[in-house]
Amino acid sequence: MEGNINTAAEVKLNGLHGNAQAINHQTWRERLKSYRRTPGSLLLFLLVGLAALVTAAMLIFLVGYILVNGVPYLTPELFSWTYTSDNCSVVPAMINTLLMTLLSLLVAVPLGVLSAVYLVEYAKKGNRLVKVIRVTAETLTGIPSIVYGLFGMLFFVSALKWGYSLLAGACTLSIMILPVILRTTEEALLSVPDSFREGSFGLGAGKLRTVFRIVLPPAVPGILSGIILATGRIVGETAALIYTAGSVAKVPSGVFGSARTLAVHMYNLSNEGLHVNQAYATAVVLLAVVILINLISSRLARRIAGS
Amino acid sequence: MIAAVEYWRRHKEGIMQAVFLATACVSILAVALICIFLFGNGIPAIAKIGPLKFLLGTKWKPGNNIYGIFPMILGSIYVTAGAILVGVPIGFLTAVFMAKFCPPGIYRFLKPMVDLLAGIPSVVYGFFGVVVIVPFVREVFGGKGQSILSTSLLLGLMILPTIISVSEAAIRAVPESYYEGSLALGATHERSVFAAMLPAAKSGIMAGVILGVGRAIGETMAVIMVAGNQPRIPDSILEGVRTLTANIVMEMGYATDLHREALIATGVVLFAFILMINLLFSILKARGERS
Incomplete structure (x- = not known):
């Protein structure tokens, strides 16, 4: 509940450019607060982020490894x-x-x-x-x-x-x-x-x-x-x-x-x-x-x- | 000559329609030819060896005219299952991230990266497996390194882009109202995505997994380079294994007579697997589109 009130207050503060985006937007602090109440959500968020990180890291490692070892031999x-x-x-x-x-x-x-x-x-x-x-x-x-x-x-x-x-x-x-x-x-x-x-x-x-x-x-x-x-x-x-x-x-x-x-x-x-x-x-x-x-x-x- | 030009002018619509129709039939012709040549060369060999001996025989000794491909069937199933265990969780979660969590700034980099992952040739993957994954498995887990485990890790990486792109499309196809309704009921972003949207995208995601299975079971060059290729039933995931695809490429270069036909018959078995997987895929896709 608290999170929602905060959001409403923030919309009022940002009233000058308060559009639909601002209503749906959560600040990081609000997010953290809501995660404290729902640790399951935090876990899911971390898992999802981690998976994307692994995917990106694997590609970068693969391409990087081959470039680092191969470029010196482009004779x-x-x-x-x-x-x-x-x-x-x-x-x-x-x-x-x-x-x-x-x-x-x-x-x-x-x-x-x-x-x-x-x-x-x-x-x-x-x-x-x-x-x-x-x-x-x-x-x-x-x-x-x-x-x-x-x-x-x-x-x-x-x-x-x-x-x-x-x-x-x-x-x-x-x-x-x-x-x-x-x-x-x-x-x-x-x-x-x-x-x-x-x-x-x-x-x-x-x-x-x-x-x-x-x-x-x-x-x-x-x-x-x-x-x-x-x-x-x-x-x-x-x-x-x-x-x-x-x-x-x-x-x-x-x-x-x-x-x-x-x-x-x-x-x-x-x-x-x-x-x-x-x-x-x-x-x-x-x-x-x-x-x-x-x-x-x-x-x-x-x-x-x-x- | 003039008569021909006149004929063309009068009948060009009909002639060209026939040409279009003929080209459209080429893909039918291609599938028919593939079936005829594969089955025509493979089935007699299976009949000669004996279907049960061929499919369930545990010994592959071309020198002694013993052709049992059961170890290879098991090998293909093992490495595919391994690839699914490695690739599906990572690919699925990455797809969720890309569809529902990713800020546009990161998406602009992540999407081309996934595309590139799909574009890298399988020999390059195989080479990466030889120089990185095989030594890694040897150091950390012991054994020779060329094993079911290395192959599974490599194939898991290779099927990532397939699973990611199909799952992402399936998640994006779920109506936004599901998500909004769940948020309005007080669920968190994560809960809305996982509990309200994903069940609706289930069959699309399954289709992606099936497509990944098809890619893993059909992959050849990368597998040959890291799997060890011993034609026997492995006892542990640290032992080498030979898949159906590897069996064909390894020996086709010098095989003759029944040996050659047995290899083509191996291709027939692989083809049958793939046809079943394709059928499953199109059923799931049709179900996903209907719901």
């Missing part, structure tokens, strides 16, 4: 053009990662965007096919990457006889990221107001023109955020690539050549256990890429929220 040799077992250069792996990302996106983005267009713009409500597509997309989201790897090995590598290759890896990954692109594009299309479509139809445009000229352009930032999310997954992927793209540590001459990406490179370095320092440095490079991707995606999310 020029680590970035030489060709890989040898002495310099453990990450450059070929970085180029392979870039190629792998581009190739996977090239397959998955058109498929994902066009299927989202079908789901949002063309399919009628309650269409049974749409339900099936939703369920399959959700299933694809939940499948672990090693199962994708197995499938890629059985289908692209063996059945289609592509061998361990950039193409087999990229096709495997494109199935993996398809649901990500599909879902983000769908959300972006759904957030385009219906009045846009009605206006376009009202001016006599056909369905196709409406989709490509009116509905898709405002959805681009949303689609981009999906692409960035997918890029993050490709860059970090290992299990789906070991038995599809193989682990040759140089840039292949074509899409049918075997290529290891940065994450696979990191796994091999750490597994061999001979080049721990270089493994630290490679982890720094990987972390830097991931942090960059996260920065871009959060900036993009802010822009979408702002517009």
Whole structure:
């Protein structure tokens, strides 16, 4: 009770700017006082705060530990053009990662965007096919990457006889990221107001023109955020690539050549256990890429929220 | 040529609709292909080995043509349970903090941190496990360090962002009136959150936990690096263990014939686990949305 009276008194004191916020606001002293009467609440508050602290501390420790141990080993040799077992250069792996990302996106983005267009713009409500597509997309989201790897090995590598290759890896990954692109594009299309479509139809445009000229352009930032999310997954992927793209540590001459990406490179370095320092440095490079991707995606999310 | 252009002009709406429909069916095709190839290669192997011998056999000796994956099934269950014990309390409470306790100033930092935790590749987690968690467990608890305990700690950390983001969304979806009503009745902030809001967010939070289970059971690279990978049933949490996922990656590189098929069959078992978890997840999610 006392706490409430205090609050009321304070509202009177702060009367000049006493708004709804001030009524709901408790000062720290009032809080402490109320905690004295309800120790259970204090305990819960401490537990909740502690958990958040642990989460934040773990991340800071992980990133900090790897940076502190890895940054001193970011030597020029680590970035030489060709890989040898002495310099453990990450450059070929970085180029392979870039190629792998581009190739996977090239397959998955058109498929994902066009299927989202079908789901949002063309399919009628309650269409049974749409339900099936939703369920399959959700299933694809939940499948672990090693199962994708197995499938890629059985289908692209063996059945289609592509061998361990950039193409087999990229096709495997494109199935993996398809649901990500599909879902983000769908959300972006759904957030385009219906009045846009009605206006376009009202001016006599056909369905196709409406989709490509009116509905898709405002959805681009949303689609981009999906692409960035997918890029993050490709860059970090290992299990789906070991038995599809193989682990040759140089840039292949074509899409049918075997290529290891940065994450696979990191796994091999750490597994061999001979080049721990270089493994630290490679982890720094990987972390830097991931942090960059996260920065871009959060900036993009802010822009979408702002517009 | 002109005829083709004319045809396109007249029928482009229909043609493009067919194209959209075809692309939409790709995800169905993908799931169908995955099922056909996995089951097509794995089921015959299970039949050849004998379903009971395969699933409940406690010995995995490819050299002697003995393929029992029971230790790996147990291994996957152990490390997943461990990850849940470590990750769920921390993740759940962090989600509560982020949704109901966090001042905006801290939220601006905490949210990107959780996102980053989700974005860190599993090899980097695995490497962190090798250089930090394994030595830590070895020093403090004894044993070799590569153990169920280390794997559980690492997986618990890895599933944090999944649990946090799904639970946070579930808590935020509870109508504010629940909280306000509880406050008006004289309950404290904490009591309002925990006793009035959380029960309403229960199925959403459970969905987050299930999703975390799916991630933990499917995690491969990080687990291989810290689990020790001995294919036998462990006696204590300080002993090494091999999971279903690790079994596939460890031996696929050199396996041939029945051995290779047995590994694919391991993938089938893993896939079946994941399908069950997904089903559970969508049921819970649907229930959460309905209430």
